[in-house]
Amino acid sequence: MYRSFKINAALPTPGTRTRHVLPVYGTKLQIPYTLITGAREGLTAVITAGIHSTEYVGVQAAIEIARELDPQKISGTVIVLPIVNRSGFETRGTSLVPEDGKNLNCVFPGDPEGSFSERLAHVVFESFLARADCCIDLHSGDNYESLEPFVYYVGAAPCEAASQAMAACVNTRYAVRSACRFGGAYNAASMRGVPSVLIERGGNGLVHWDEVQADKSDIRNILRCMGILAGRPTYYEKKTLSQIALTAPVTGCWYPAVEIGDYFRAGDALGEIRDYYGETLHTIIAPEDGILLYQTNSLNLIKNEPMVSYGILHEPT
Ligand SMILES: [Zn+2]
Known part of the structure; x- marks a missing residue:
């Protein structure tokens, strides 16, 4: 249990909010973060956002929560990194890391000798995530995606029950028990x-x-669950799903047929891909019953890139 988060080997003053940057060695990148050291001892929570740099809701929520949490009301430590893929945010491209074109959310825990993204992941992981008592990572659909709000936790992990309790604090209809x-x-x-x-x-x-x-x-509700904020957490009942992601079989124009959050049955059409003359290339048929979690809703669909992601009710093992 990590009770006192040190910075530069020094214990921060209790009851303070301080602002810092995390250098990514071997690069010029500096990742901003806020360190909120509670007036009393307790657990350490790390909040990350902008690992996918076009997923702005989480970025803004992280910026605001870092300003709003009152250190006098905190037991423990809260560390907030609002924009981990900073260079992606500052070039307004895709969610990928521009320096090496990698998806930062595919390279954790990173590699100190690796590419730009791998070094970035490594320093964030070893400096914060691996030393925390709990982590909250904020994402959204990409800039070509819409989604039903939901929460992921990892199934069959050493801390599954505790992660599941955190997920229960999130006010969504669905949780995805990830096998990744x-x-x-x-x-x-x-x-x-x-x-x-x-x-x-x-x-x-x-x-x-x-x-x-x-x-x-x-976030506040999870912090209550961890005893970092006072008060009883609210637990939200939700359905637990396994997630299935379908990628596009061809490049073309995309006409979705199902709204996010909707249930569909095996055999239902999920959407059509048409060519640039408006002729149908593919009708995407649901292989099983499911709940649409997120989908591409831009006109263009790109072969082997994300198209539709749905949940199926998780069968307990
Ligand atoms: Zn994301």
Whole structure:
């Protein structure tokens, strides 16, 4: 249990909020973060956002929560990194890291000798995530995606029960029990024994203020669950899903047929891909019953890139 988060080997003053940057050695990149040292001892929570740099709801929620949490009311430590893929944010491209074109959420826990993204993941992981008592990673749909809000936790991880309790604090209808054990920040942290969740809310490159408020409300509720904030947490009943992702079979124009959050049955059409003359190339048929979690909703669909992702009710093993 990590009770006192040190910075530069020194204990920060209790009851303070301080602002810092984390250098990524071997690069010029510096990652901003806020360190909130509570007036009393307690657990350490790490909040990350902007690992995918166009997922803005989480970025804004992290910026706001870092300013709003009162150190006098905190027992323990809260560390907030609002924009991990900073260079992606500052070049307004895709969510990938521009220096090496990698998806930062596929390279955790990183590699100190690796490419730019791998070094970035490594320094964030070893400096913060691996040393925390819990991690909350904020995501949204990419700028071509819309989604039903939901929360991920890793199944069959050393800390599954604690991660599941964190997920129960998130005000969504669905939780995805992920089978992915590496690559993502919350996945790698979970496998290191740190209870972790990833919250998905918002998308399409937009910032809806009610979604920002909802992210912050979830964070506060998890902090109550961890005893970092006073008060009883609210636990939200939700359905647990396994996730299936379908990629596009061809490049073309995309006409979705199902709204996010909707149920569909095996055999239902999920959408059509047409060519540039409007002729149908493919009709995407649901292979099984499911709940649409997120999908591409831009006109263009790219072969082997994300198209539709749905949940199926998780069968307990
Ligand atoms: Zn993401």
